[in-house]
Amino acid sequence: MGELSTYEIAFLCGGPRRVAQTALLALVEGRRVRVSRTHRVEAVRARPDAPAQAAPDDPLQAALLERVPGTGTMLGPLLAAVAETPELQEIAAALRERGLLRGASRPTRKGKAARRGLAESPVTTDLARLAALGPEAVEDARMREILGTDDPKPIKLPRTKHRGNNLEASNLPDSQYNSF
Template identity: 35%
Template sequence: MPDHDLSPYEIAYLFGGADRVAVVALVVLHEGGRIRITPDRHRVYAERRTAQDPIETVALAVIPDIGRVLGLTRLLVALSPAVAEVGWRLRDERLLPSSRLGALWQWRRIRRGRSLRRRLAEAPQGLVRVAVQGTAGIADDELREIFETHVYTLPKHSPLTNPKRDRPVDPLHGRTPMNPATYDFTGGFDGSGGWDVGGYGHAGGSDGGGHGHTGGSDGGGGW
């Protein structure tokens, strides 16, 4: 696959994996005015829910009307099947090892990927710079500071604490990351009761599919 055929998402995955893809998607949406991220609370709000690709669709879908903290938004996008598909495309093009075990012997893929990354890193511009350098490549000073100073800790009882739980199985590639749509984080594990978006607390109860507990650590609804 020639360098110019790689999308910013594919370049991002080559350099930083699924999380880097999520960063690129959020930067694109922010620059286009479709989301805003508050500098004080680092909270993401959807302004216009118009997506141009499957990853943008996921990014906008995981942001509820009351907003969501940047760290969890970023994590949910990174765990989505749409982002996982980017990785599988790169594996199909033999730019990444087929698995961690495959990395022990698929040296041609590894050398090819390294060579490509060296070329792409020479003079990245615009969105490619974000894909290559991560948050350090964000041109907007305020947005870059938000990304680089935000710290998110996944709550101990989050359904995402065990990422292998309830993930759909891809018959071609084996297990894939969970689909955030299978969990309603304004509801419960079954979409009808706990995991309030407020802070790290949970609202709801055992009769609604949640696990009780109310509260929030970010001062206003912060998951």
């Protein structure tokens, strides 16, 4: 059957999202992006005014980096966007050509057999574990938690009826100025 790439293994074992997660973890390990516990993804920059580091040789990682703006982005929408890229679709096409995938992402019998073999084979790196077994197999506890959970819900701040700089409308005491 020939050797499968890490991305092909990820696609076969977990679909497009797993491939995007694998590319993200490779960028994190290469210190090209950082991901906060709040699921905010930011490109690492040498200086604050410098652009993100040069695109990596890997086309999927380059596509992921292109989608991270200077202000950062949330992990969930980023992974969804990367899952739709032409670079990722090429991985699916390669699996279809090898007879491992049918349609958009359904494995054939040959693909299911390969997937079973991959799940049983020993893997040594975090990237290989993520690709074959999913986020729960990542050794780095912080990244395991981040990749294994959904983005946190945004906090809704209460709306106030007071707007602008109208200090008289605030409910804060202004006792420091009462002595005049």
